[in-house]
Amino acid sequence: MTPQDYEYLRKLLKERSGLDLSADKQYLVESRLVPLARKESLAGIPELVQKMKVGAEALTAEVVEAMTTNETFFFRDKLPFDHLKEAVLPALAQARAARRSLRIWCAASSTGQEPYSIAMCLKEAGAMLAGWRTEIVATDLSLAVLEKSKAGIFSQFEVQRGLPIQMLVKYFTQNGELWQLNADIRSMVQHRQLNLLQDFSHLGTFDVIFCRNVLIYFDQDTKAKIFERISRMLEPDGVLALGAAESVVGITNAFKPYPDRRGLYRPNAAPTVVRPGIATLVPQAPRSIASAR
The missing domain is CATH 3.40.50.150 (Vaccinia Virus protein VP39)
Structure with a gap:
């Protein structure tokens, strides 16, 4: 993933979901989005970003969802x-x-x-x-x-x-x-x-x-x-x-x-x-x- 790809994803995620990723969270993006790229039969994150840039709205929604943290459990913190x-x-x-x-x-x-x-x-x-x-x-x-x-x-x-x-x-x-x-x-x-x-x-x-x-x-x-x-x-x-x-x-x-x-x-x-x-x-x-x- 290039620095340009990461910056594109950071900006998009902040605009779409409010998620404010710091500059050192590339590992988190890779862990969440590489499986999504494979599911879409894409070689990696650069190809994923390129497809998003040409207007693949459904894919963009999947990226935002993949990056959303859904950690929860019953009576959390009690x-x-x-x-x-x-x-x-x-x-x-x-x-x-x-x-x-x-x-x-x-x-x-x-x-x-x-x-x-x-x-x-x-x-x-x-x-x-x-x-x-x-x-x-x-x-x-x-x-x-x-x-x-x-x-x-x-x-x-x-x-x-x-x-x-x-x-x-x-x-x-x-x-x-x-x-x-x-x-x-x-x-x-x-x-x-x-x-x-x-x-x-x-x-x-x-x-x-x-x-x-x-x-x-x-x-x-x-x-x-x-x-x-x-x-x-x-x-x-x-x-x-x-x-x-x-x-x-x-x-x-x-x-x-x-x-x-x-x-x-x-x-x-x-x-x-x-x-x-x-x-x-x-x-x-x-x-x-x-x-x-």
Whole structure:
């Protein structure tokens, strides 16, 4: 792979997916794209790039998908799900008692372990949410992982990563070496393809947003813009959950920490964007609980 080919791929991946590759990540590109080149009967990455340049849009989409990291597992990092069960759901159940509905967005949902972990938390809430309308919207850039998520079928290895044995027995049915989530859990999750770089206001507003372990791949400016847009999609008392290694500090003032719950944030009433030497007021968009269908 020539330096020119790598620069072309870096620019394309940043424009299409937000992935911000540093100059020393050629090995990662080669490990992901050489198998794709072989599948397309191409000699290597230079030939792959050349074919993309002449307008092979389907191939370009495959390249972006191949470079997208889809690492995930059930109840990943555990703490956000403990917070959801112990603090967030009880508080929202009280605040939404008249409305009796909850909307949760799982951004970059990958193969489904995270949104289904959320769904199981809602099921485990039992009487607290009995008779409520609950909606979980799972979005991802990759159609392939969304299709896998819809099926709700996981290998023995996948169900052994983070899933408590009692939940495996309670919510899954075994079929040979595979396990399928029961239909009642699968039906709680809606799947939609979505690129976080593009407008996502059509999804409506949410009570809880899980946006974990995806923005770490974006540059600071892109992160700030996405945080600003996410803040407008949360109810004033809504909650944003980030990954264990993520924070809004130094990026945006659109959120403030949720009291005593690490990794959780609430929207500020009038967020400002953190820029070197600049603080720009971002007006809040009118809020609506209407869901996009």
